[in-house]
Amino acid sequence: MPEPPRPRSGPADPAARPDPPAESPDGVDLTLIRWTLSLTPLQRLELLQDWVDGLAELRHGRATED
Amino acid sequence: MAEPPRTSFLGLLRVLLHHGIDFLVVGGVAAQLAGAPILTLDLDVLYDKSPGNLDRLLAALREIKARYRDPAGRHIEPDREKLETLRMHLLLTELGALDLLGEIGAGLDFQALAGRTVSYQLGEARVRILELAAVIETKEHANRAKDRAVLPVLRQTLAMKAALDRDEEI
Numbered sequence: 001m002p003e004p005p006r007p008r009s010g011p012a013d014p015a016a017r018p019d020p021p022a023e024s025p026d027g028v029d030l031t032l033i034r035w036t037l038s039l040t041p042l043q044r045l046e047l048l049q050d051w052v053d054g055l056a057e058l059r060h061g062r063a064t065e066d
Numbered sequence: 067m068a069e070p071p072r073t074s075f076l077g078l079l080r081v082l083l084h085h086g087i088d089f090l091v092v093g094g095v096a097a098q099l100a101g102a103p104i105l106t107l108d109l110d111v112l113y114d115k116s117p118g119n120l121d122r123l124l125a126a127l128r129e130i131k132a133r134y135r136d137p138a139g140r141h142i143e144p145d146r147e148k149l150e151t152l153r154m155h156l157l158l159t160e161l162g163a164l165d166l167l168g169e170i171g172a173g174l175d176f177q178a179l180a181g182r183t184v185s186y187q188l189g190e191a192r193v194r195i196l197e198l199a200a201v202i203e204t205k206e207h208a209n210r211a212k213d214r215a216v217l218p219v220l221r222q223t224l225a226m227k228a229a230l231d232r233d234e235e236i
Binding site: 024026027028030036042045048049053056 | 219
């Protein structure tokens with residue numbers, strides 16, 4: 001699955017178009033939406049599954065520590 | 067309380083499709099499939115209440131050992147009468163949390179929303195998903211805190227999808 005985009009580094013090219021905004025006026029992270037829209041529906045579902053599995057791992061880890 | 071099994075989204079969808087159930091994916095998973103980066107822990111499904119479909123649905127629920135997520139810990143299984151009459155079934159299964167809905171939003175059922183879907187190929191499965199604009203409408207109608215929290219992300223995603231459809235840069 002493609003990785004989420006990273007911020008570009010290095011000097012800005014003055015001829016280049018300005019970067020699209022990273023955030024909407026009401027605070028929504030637009031970079032995440034651009035990333036998920038670049039995925040196929042199956043990849044989006046796999047991403048959600050990864051999040052759910054990761055959350056379960058964290059919960060399990062915390063329970064083990066307790 | 068024992069930790070419930072983590073939800074296997076594809077696993078649940080495969081079981082429903084294997085049994086030939088008429089259903090639409092709604093809620094958070096529908097939004098995620100449309101490209102909205104939101105987290106949800108269960109699969110929300112709007113099911114058709116036709117008699118034949120209820121037979122197939124009950125068979126599928128037996129296969130995955132579905133029971134209600136009962137705060138008192140009682141073991142209550144879904145049955146035909148409940149599926150026919152109740153609006154919402156919050157279930158725990160061997161494949162995780164499955165929310166079955168007879169209607170959503172302003173009393174909209176499967177037949178009312180069947181024309182507002184998109185189909186996605188998910189591996190070997192082709193699944194009908196409630197379109198994002200309709201997901202937003204149902205969440206606006208529900209107007210719970212958890213719905214209001216995700217609405218800005220859903221609206222922004224819908225706007226950016228529309229821009230992509232117009233070949234505009236996002």
